Amino acid sequence: MAKFNAIIEAIQNSTDYGERNQFLEYILNCFNHPGSQPDEEDKALFSAFIFPEVKKLIKDIPPIASYRKKDTAMEYARNLINIIPRCHATPESVPDEDRDNIRELIEILDKESFIEAQIEEIFAKGNNSPADIDRLFCMLIPIKDEYQKGLFYQGMLHFKQAIPDMPEESCQKIEEYIKSELQRYLSCELNEDIIANLEFACDVSKFFFNEKIGELLTKILAFGINNISFFAAETLLFADFPVPQETINALARDLIYADNTYSMLKKLKKTKLFPAEFAKPEYLAKSNLVHWLSYPTELGKAPDEIEYLGKVRKGGVYYIFRYKSESDTLDSETKGKWLIGWANNDGGTFSNFDLYDNFAQKTPGKTLRYIKKKLL
16 A cells, blocks of 8 residues: 555656556556455555545646647556556446546547547448548648658557558548648658658658659758658568668668667568678677667667677577666666667667676676676
């Protein structure tokens, strides 16, 4: 009980919906693990907290101006709603006023997330006629919030397996929309949301490619932003469209994208485009690890320093590295310290943020053997 009291207090003291969501996800995980399931007293505590929050969210969500913030608040609301049936065996056990508030909040969530709902209609439910696509664009085109506009591309990628089954006229309408958006992006002042949307749009373009889109993607490469360039180059190369050698060279120099670029060229049998000086196994392994570390669930960015220690064999070749980072995802014991990570071509790339000093031996060879024995 004391544990959950502290969590509820932390939620109430936080104004950041992202942080609040982390606490709620912890509570939801507790319900899913037999050894840590909340008891009846805990459930009563949650109910006493959740229902006033539901009532407050009904007023708080609609006026939020930024859709990014609104999206996080709506995720918080959905997590709250998901906890309710775990605390109440039947809907009837929820007081009438609270049931009415829950219904009202759900209606608000449905109304506010209309782009996601329309994409769900088109792809998950198969309502993908040209009229359905027109209805989506009638909602989407007037939107000014770039983060919200990006939900279209994310939805396309989420349901990409359904795209080949779409009617041709529906695909043509999406092609025209993507073309117009790429043209718009070329004249926009770039910001975080537009860069993210360009990355998604370049990726989605491979499913709706035509010559005009190819020309626009080629112009977008001139931005020289590698997270955009990678997906634009991938789409162009898969369509057998030329990509400037300087773009490939820039991606090869970037440790976040080098290995993925080489793998993509290998799949297309075009590795001759990849600079020979970067096509070495140790460098590609370093890139593989850096790409993995850059995920938001890990460091969220490339390490500040990284050094190759050597390779070992254990059912395959593992390339071992040590790295340093000042990422906020690390705690005080690991931030700025040498940590251990490794890369393996069979999907064994990983780091558990182990301190290098805990594994260092008198010689480099002994250090590698000890890491192999204890960590691999």
